[in-house]
Amino acid sequence: MSDNQLEIHIEHVLETANGKLPMQISLSVELGSILAVTGPSGSGKTTLLRQLAGLVSPVSGHISHGNKTWLDTFLKTNMPTQKRNIGFVFQGYALFPHLTVRENLTFALEKGAKTGIIDELLNDIDLIKLADRKPFQLSGGQQQRVALARALVRKPDLLLLDEPLSALDHSLRGNLQELILKFHREYGFTMIIVTHDLGEIFRLANQVAVLEDGKIVRHGTPSEIYLPNENTKDVVLYGKVLTCITFPDHIFVRAVIQQNIQELKLPLHLASGIKPGCSFALGYELGNAEIKMIDL
Amino acid sequence: MDWQPLLLTFKLASITSIILLVVALPVAYWLAFGKFKARGIVEAIIGMPLVLPPSVIGFYLLLAFSPSYWFGAWIEKMIGLRLVFSFPGLVIASIIYSLPFMVYPLRAGLQSLPVSLQEASYTLGKGKFETFYKILLPNCKPAVLTAFVLTFAHTVGEFGVVLMIGGNIPGVTKVASVAIYNEVEALNYTAANQYALVLFAITFSILLMVYSINNRLLRVRQPA
Numbered sequence: 001m002s003d004n005q006l007e008i009h010i011e012h013v014l015e016t017a018n019g020k021l022p023m024q025i026s027l028s029v030e031l032g033s034i035l036a037v038t039g040p041s042g043s044g045k046t047t048l049l050r051q052l053a054g055l056v057s058p059v060s061g062h063i064s065h066g067n068k069t070w071l072d073t074f075l076k077t078n079m080p081t082q083k084r085n086i087g088f089v090f091q092g093y094a095l096f097p098h099l100t101v102r103e104n105l106t107f108a109l110e111k112g113a114k115t116g117i118i119d120e121l122l123n124d125i126d127l128i129k130l131a132d133r134k135p136f137q138l139s140g141g142q143q144q145r146v147a148l149a150r151a152l153v154r155k156p157d158l159l160l161l162d163e164p165l166s167a168l169d170h171s172l173r174g175n176l177q178e179l180i181l182k183f184h185r186e187y188g189f190t191m192i193i194v195t196h197d198l199g200e201i202f203r204l205a206n207q208v209a210v211l212e213d214g215k216i217v218r219h220g221t222p223s224e225i226y227l228p229n230e231n232t233k234d235v236v237l238y239g240k241v242l243t244c245i246t247f248p249d250h251i252f253v254r255a256v257i258q259q260n261i262q263e264l265k266l267p268l269h270l271a272s273g274i275k276p277g278c279s280f281a282l283g284y285e286l287g288n289a290e291i292k293m294i295d296l
Numbered sequence: 297m298d299w300q301p302l303l304l305t306f307k308l309a310s311i312t313s314i315i316l317l318v319v320a321l322p323v324a325y326w327l328a329f330g331k332f333k334a335r336g337i338v339e340a341i342i343g344m345p346l347v348l349p350p351s352v353i354g355f356y357l358l359l360a361f362s363p364s365y366w367f368g369a370w371i372e373k374m375i376g377l378r379l380v381f382s383f384p385g386l387v388i389a390s391i392i393y394s395l396p397f398m399v400y401p402l403r404a405g406l407q408s409l410p411v412s413l414q415e416a417s418y419t420l421g422k423g424k425f426e427t428f429y430k431i432l433l434p435n436c437k438p439a440v441l442t443a444f445v446l447t448f449a450h451t452v453g454e455f456g457v458v459l460m461i462g463g464n465i466p467g468v469t470k471v472a473s474v475a476i477y478n479e480v481e482a483l484n485y486t487a488a489n490q491y492a493l494v495l496f497a498i499t500f501s502i503l504l505m506v507y508s509i510n511n512r513l514l515r516v517r518q519p520a
Binding site: 055080081085086087090091092096107 | 410412413415416417418419420421422423430431434435
């Protein structure tokens with residue numbers, strides 16, 4: 001056990017649409033760093049976050065944060081969610097509908113804690129003027145900022161974000177990423193973010209773990225994972241799929257790459273799972289001009 | 297017209313509903329979120345008054361409350377209370393008889409809330425009890441109101457159980473439904489009609505009020 005690491009070693013059984021799947025994760029995250037977790041849906045990303053939060057107990061395993069043991073199934077210790085000092089931003093925000101923005105934040109305060117942080121956070125998320133509104137009177141982006149601020153009221157050691165930006169448009173995403181980084185600098189928490197957005201991974205994360213079928217298939221810095229080997233002179237383009245038509249031997253894709261609409265003819269085995277709206281990184285090996293899909 | 301049976305009816309319904317709300321909240325929470333194997337049995341027992349003839353429940357309660365049997369004898373010895381043919385007995389019988397009308401809507405209301413509300417509260421350091429009364433309950437107000445009113449209305453409409461264990465003692469156990477029956481038996485249709493009409497009007501107004509309030513509560517929650 002290391003004092004400045006979040007150590008995760010868990011075994012679990014995932015309930016997926018295709019039946020049960022063994023989940024096995026072994027991961028250590030340096031405290032204060034940002035880890036992005038990505039991978040296809042059903043690969044166990046959300047389950048991993050929920051296990052870290054203590055909302056789900058893995059079948060067996062060990063989780064420790066610094067010198068505190070959060071979970072040890074062998075010793076039968078399982079620290080309840082309430083005591084782990086985490087912040088969790090849920091996919092659907094999970095704001096309390098009957099409380100105003102300010103009340104949503106105040107609810108998170110511990111008994112006897114100073115209330116100054118509430119105004120501070122409301123200012124940071126630029127919602128001090130709308131503090132008396134109920135969540136349903138806010139836009140999606142505003143609700144997202146409230147959820148983020150609420151998760152920070154208790155100054156958590158670990159902030160968990162489950163695809164927090166997936167429902168927002170491009171410019172709002174940028175603003176919120178900026179805000180997340182600002183909070184990260186200010187509060188110094190460890191952060192684990194589930195995301196599909198490559199731009200987001202590069203912008204936010206020190207490390208990225210790619211999950212597939214309940215296992216980590218790749219783990220490293222975003223450049224190590226997504227950029228081709230630095231010795232070769234490969235070029236990587238990032239894009240977003242607009243339309244795709246499947247033919248017997250290839251998939252015809254229209255995509256936005258570097259702000260232009262490009263047409264690509266991709267071999268079937270490289271483009272399986274591709275669908276409109278998904279982001280991808282496309283590596284060109286300049287030598288033989290062969291297109292290869294690095295990640296979907 | 298003698299107002300006493302009507303007043304007694306509403307007194308019984310109010311007391312029953314209030315006590316039942318307190319009793320049913322933890323039961324509904326447990327049924328909605330608990331992970332216990334015995335859940336099916338508990339659900340079946342709570343639901344029995346929905347399907348059993350009231351006279352069956354009344355008959356067994358009569359035996360249970362009677363001082364000649366151990367439960368009635370024990371209660372009488374412990375707190376000096378005779379439950380059979382008495383108002384406290386009626387209250388206890390009504391609580392049992394109306395239990396599903398309180399528990400089921402509350403459970404449905406709790407279950408309809410997104411699990412993430414509860415989980416968000418836990419991640420903010422709040423325990424189960426605080427989460428329950430500060431987050432879950434306020435967000436299922438329509439369910440609480442519906443449960444309360446259904447229980448109230450069901451108790452107002454009670455007849456078979458009351459007749460079995462309460463009898464017909466004016467001011468003590470003679471509620472409106474029993475009074476109507478008596479008047480009809482005595483071929484006194486005018487008096488029966490008066491009681492019936494008042495019951496009809498009041499229960500209709502209560503239900504109308506509840507549905508109006510519920511519609512307003514639900515509309516408030518819709519996004520603008």
